[in-house]
Amino acid sequence: MSSKKIKIAIAGLGFGAEFIPIYQKHPNAEMYAICQRTQSKLDEIGDAFGIAKRYTDYDEMLKDPEIDAVHINTPIPNHAEQSIAALKAGKHVACTVPMATTVQECQQIVELVKETGLSYMMMETVIYSREFLFVKEMYEKGELGRIQFLRASHQQEMAGWPGYWEGLPPMHYATHCVGPILALPKGEAEYVSCFGSGRIDENLIPIYGSPFAIETCHIKLKDSDLAAELTRSLFNTARQYRESFDVYGSKKSFEWTLIEHEDSVIHTGETPERVKIPDYAHLLPQEIAPFTTAGVYDSDDNQHLSFIQGAGHGGSHPHLVHEFLKALINNRDPYPNAVQSANITCVGILAHDSAMKGGEIIRLPDFTFK
Numbered sequence: 001m002s003s004k005k006i007k008i009a010i011a012g013l014g015f016g017a018e019f020i021p022i023y024q025k026h027p028n029a030e031m032y033a034i035c036q037r038t039q040s041k042l043d044e045i046g047d048a049f050g051i052a053k054r055y056t057d058y059d060e061m062l063k064d065p066e067i068d069a070v071h072i073n074t075p076i077p078n079h080a081e082q083s084i085a086a087l088k089a090g091k092h093v094a095c096t097v098p099m100a101t102t103v104q105e106c107q108q109i110v111e112l113v114k115e116t117g118l119s120y121m122m123m124e125t126v127i128y129s130r131e132f133l134f135v136k137e138m139y140e141k142g143e144l145g146r147i148q149f150l151r152a153s154h155q156q157e158m159a160g161w162p163g164y165w166e167g168l169p170p171m172h173y174a175t176h177c178v179g180p181i182l183a184l185p186k187g188e189a190e191y192v193s194c195f196g197s198g199r200i201d202e203n204l205i206p207i208y209g210s211p212f213a214i215e216t217c218h219i220k221l222k223d224s225d226l227a228a229e230l231t232r233s234l235f236n237t238a239r240q241y242r243e244s245f246d247v248y249g250s251k252k253s254f255e256w257t258l259i260e261h262e263d264s265v266i267h268t269g270e271t272p273e274r275v276k277i278p279d280y281a282h283l284l285p286q287e288i289a290p291f292t293t294a295g296v297y298d299s300d301d302n303q304h305l306s307f308i309q310g311a312g313h314g315g316s317h318p319h320l321v322h323e324f325l326k327a328l329i330n331n332r333d334p335y336p337n338a339v340q341s342a343n344i345t346c347v348g349i350l351a352h353d354s355a356m357k358g359g360e361i362i363r364l365p366d367f368t369f370k
Contacts, residue, residue: 002028002329006092007068009033011058011082013045015096016073020049022318023071025287028325035061062089069328071123076173077164079174080105083120086094087112092119094324094334099345105347107344107364107367113338120342121324121334124178127183127313128323130292132265133280135247135254139184147185150228152177152245156232167200167207170215170232172357174348180217180245181228183336188343188370190222191363194351200235210352213237213259217351222369232348284318293320295351343368 010016013036023031031138033053036042055058055061060297062070062085069092072082085110086093098157099122100106111359113120124131138144154177182189196212205211215232220263233239253267263274281289292315293348314321327334343364350362 004028004132004329005030005065006328007323008071009053009055009061009064009065009067009069009091010073011034011035012060012073012075013041013097014073016071017045017049018317019071019073019321020045020236022052022288022291022321023290024049026283026325028320028329029321032130033061033064033067037082045139057269057334059085062086062091066219067091069094069119069269069324071324073165077101080109083109084112086314087118087120090116090118093326094121094123096123097125097179098173098348099175099344101172101342101345102348103349103365104309106345107365108340110338110367119324120338120341121320121327122175122344123320123324124175124179124334124336124341124344125313125316125320127179127336128316128319130316131256131314132180132183132245133283133319134277135245136184138252138254139247139249143252144247144254146249147226147247147249149248150181150226150293151230151247151248152156152181152228153231153242153342154244155231155233155239155242157237157239157241165206165234167210168234169208169210169352170212170234171217171348171352173228173234174217174232174351175344176229176243177245178219178344179231179336181230181341182221182344182347184245184247185221185224185226187221187224187226188340188368189219189347189364191220191348191361192351192354193218193359193361194354194360196355197329198237198255204235210356215352215355217347217354219347222364239335261262279315280316280319284322288318288322291315339370351359 007030023029035055070086072095083093194217200214213236216231219228248255255265257264266275281292354362
């Protein structure tokens with residue numbers, strides 16, 4: 001392995017703090033700086049992890065010439081603006097999901113990556129989860145046979161989360177279910193059709209102009225005979241938290257467990273079998289392998305709610321860090337790169353547009369195709 005080190009800055013220290021010790025232990029990273037608007041929170045995290053370089057102002061941090069790459073973990077409305085600013089400042093970008101909130105912002109990021117030659121990676125947890133890696137391994141070994149159909153869902157109750165979540169259209173935060181169904185066949189969404197169903201609380205509807213409790217989207221994959229379906233809910237829908245995907249193959253099919261912590265199912269022909277999903281720490285440098293099964297903090301009380309609800313995000317965090325750093329070290333695109341991230345993100349944005357138009361078919365823009 002190369003001895004080169006990438007100097008990393010992390011912006012946003014709620015969910016973002018989960019990544020600090022992973023970068024600190026990765027052999028190709030220097031956990032150089034952190035950024036948080038609140039000084040007390042910044043100092044609390046900086047002191048806990050021994051990070052001297054601290055910023056309360058994101059734009060000031062970007063002026064630091066020592067920083068090679070920025071990992072953005074701030075609220076959703078800030079993702080595009082901060083990614084664009086970092087690329088313009090000459091920094092590589094890793095950004096938590098989604099890439100942006102508009103098609104135009106996605107296009108701007110894609111164009112900046114092409115202009116600058118810098119790297120961008122959307123840090124989609126599900127496509128580096130142990131469940132996804134397990135199914136990916138089966139597929140690559142030929143055990144699934146020909147993929148015939150893919151399905152995914154992400155159902156979550158967002159009451160009580162920060163203000164910008166209130167009334168959010170379900171498909172505007174859909175990458176956790178779009179990601180795996182495009183990543184497994186390494187495909188691209190060509191067009192979508194989506195229906196909204198049900199109704200959320202009346203006081204929530206005017207915030208985004210979206211009435212739907214559930215949105216369900218069909219995706220046609222480009223240059224493929226495959227289609228996929230995904231379901232998303234955020235409010236007023238009784239369901240345990242679930243990030244899931246199902247894959248139907250000609251030889252075997254995989255179905256995600258209906259209830260968290262129970263076993264998933266493999267169907268061989270018409271015969272079902274419950275399966276224990278193995279961990280995939282062996283794919284990682286030994287220094288960060290333990291992070292697939294343990295979070296940063298000692299108790300759930302100190303972990304970010306998304307990490308708890310997502311059952312630790314399937315052990316994905318060290319895999320995400322490793323993929324981003326490997327791509328930078330080896331001068332290659334990460335997965336998903338800017339174009340792929342735009343395709344994944346725009347599925348959700350355009351799916352909601354489709355739902356508001358009664359299921360109208362909407363094509364993904366050309367800049368989201370490789």
